[in-house]
Amino acid sequence: MHPILKLVSQRLALGLLLLLGASALIFGMTEALPGDAAQAVLGQSATPEALENLREEMGLNRPALTRYFEWLGGLVQGDLGQSLTNKLDIAESVGGRLSNTLFLAFWAAVISVPLAIFLGLLAVRYRNRWPDKLISAVTLTTISIPEFLIGYVLVYFVAVKLGMFSPLAMINDSMTLGQKLNSIALPVIVLTLVVLAHMMRMTRAAILNVMQSAYVETAELKGLTNFKIIYRHALPNAVAPIVNVVMLNLAYLVVGVVVVEVVFVYPGMGQYLVDHVTKRDVPVVLACGVIFAAIYIGLNMVADIVAILANPRLRHPK
């Protein structure tokens, strides 16, 4: 078997195992919380008899392990259970929300990843000169300001004062792509500003590290221009660390956008999760937790696999 195939399938198996562990952890943690679904439905003033009856009805009296595997079995078949509060099928209501969140994350990534790598390359090209310092200063500033503040500042100045873009990022299926993009422009900008610094600095550091190598000197002595040296000879060898940090930030774009979604009243997963946490809707929290875990693990697995593929020694064994 080709060593790459072996390594990649190992990573895949490991990812699945990790996901299984994460699901058990999430389930266990909601179990450990005081109160349960029956308590949540009936509220504080419920009589013990009513609680007991409801528990019997909902099957909550059975051992946790049995319930876990039932839940897991449903999960595998795409059945995320039912919301306690509105009795809707979770998979259905999450579906639309998830695609909204991914839509937002996708456009934020499309802008921020190439921009971050380009700025990183630029910073290396002009290292320790003013462009480098400017890029570092600006990106550090934007990462240091809380995202809700950037959000409100943008809403006030860009949307309210300048009248560009919508202050609320409401989207629905009847909108055209252009309308949707216009609508999510502000949250995309906020997210981009938040994730830019991390990726840009990693790109800069990874490439600078590679720039010390003898083969970069060889490239210099071939009379290549600085930019060609950086992207032809340094970048290919800095892919692994860059992809790692890019994937971490992509994961953040999906699971960490709660605050931004709330600021812009965007109908995504974050809003949905926050709404149901306040209502103690355990099945929804469970479902969201597992989806977030899957996205995190999936993206990091992609990073691992890209890092493996980027290694010529593994791609082309002796």
Next chain:
Amino acid sequence: MSDTLLKVRDLKIGATVYPPGEKPHDIEIVHGVNFDLERGKVLGLIGESGAGKSTIGLASMAYGRGGVQITGGEVWVNGRDILKTSYGDIRKLRGGEVTYVSQSAAASFNPAKKIMDQVVEAAVEQKKFSRKEAEKRARELFAKLGLPDPDNIGERYPHQVSGGQLQRCMTALALCPEPDLVVFDEPTTALDVTTQIDVLMAIKEAIADTGVAALYITHDLAVVAQVSDDIMVLRMGNTVEYGNTDQIINNPQEEYTKALVSVRSIEHEEKQPTPEPVLSVDGITARYKGLNFDVLHNVNVELHPGQTLAVVGESGSGKSTLARVITGLLPPRDGEITFAGRKLSSDLKGRTREDLRELQMIYQMADVAMNPRQTVGTIIGRPLEFYFNMRGAEKRKRIVELLDEIELGEKFIDRYPAELSGGQKQRVCIARSLAAKPKMIICDEVTSALDPLVADGILKLLLDLQKIEDVAYLFITHDLATVRAISDSIAVMYQGRVVRYGPKSQVLSPPFDDYTDLLLSSVPEMHLGWLEEVVAHRKMESAGN
């Protein structure tokens, strides 16, 4: 009209240094060097580390490595002073008119790109050839340089070819754009001697065939004597002597050049074996964890008290593995080791403090074998405390004695490793091992990282100390000249086996086995035409077979 390609006048080069505990300041490392190089000629730049030879070589491409800067003088290439020309012109010069072959091709090739892409890059970038023409030329050069499968080797990645092959690929890379001048910076230094000779011949023929001029930089006078027309001897940024090769080798004028030519002149009379060896290695077979083959096969050697056993072989021959087995770092699969009359535990954990004390080790890299934050006194004092419980004045007295023995003296006691030269560092390591009053010291390539004259000093010191302390050395090296200089008996290793073993006089006298013959005849000798003689001799032999 003179046919001068490269004219260097009063070249001065400086660098910023960052000494520990002091403010960074600028120093001059090359102090006004002059030379001329005609088209198609080869000039050898020779000197020890710090002589400025690589720096001068790179200056002919208007390049300063790290913080190095050209501070004055003129460097004329093809009729223009490249220190005064535009950056765009310098980029055309680099990779077009002047190209570079580095010491370590393994590090100088980009691991993520195919060899062919890198070999033709400069030629295509400088618009000397189209990609297609360049590739054709590259394949011709691969063939000329004796690379296997020249039509397809370019499709491989650097890690898929051997070190010697990669060094030839680097030469092809340098020759591909049809430059006027190639700077060869120690191109064979990192290779085994048997590989070096082939690469050297390939380079020499390529230079002759293409008519390119070359600067050949090396610390090995015997090597440079084989390829260059003229030689410039450099020392600490100054020209010591500059003349044609014949004169420098056969009639050196300066003391320093004479010392370089006559280096490796240590005479050491072989001692007779004693009845009781201090170390005997019996039937050692060993392998590393995770490997499914043995790296040592049934190794048997003996070392007598106060004598030196040289273990010689090329990289991968298993000589360092043998040291690991003897020290207990790698328990063998089979066989046993007897030391000072007692059987040694195969595992380090099973050894007594006395075992550890009597068997010391000195390493190739003195730099990394010392804690940079401890003074020389602390470093040498540690075994005195540890093994002999010495404290205070008694300890200090012994440290000073040891410092005197290694010819450094008391003034070094409070210095830090960073303040010492390479040779001084190695001396401190020797003192540290002697502090334990060992019966035997394993010396693993202890002179390989040092300049020849410094290495000579270390070898002389080791021989003197052997007389005083009556200590035995197991001397691991790839350098046959070193072996000649200090050993009483020799074990030649090849692919994990001892292929030849016995007293020095016997091992180094014919009839030889094939491998020892190859090894011995590959060591460069300090006379003109040696390379051709060896190559012709080998061709004749292989024709005879």
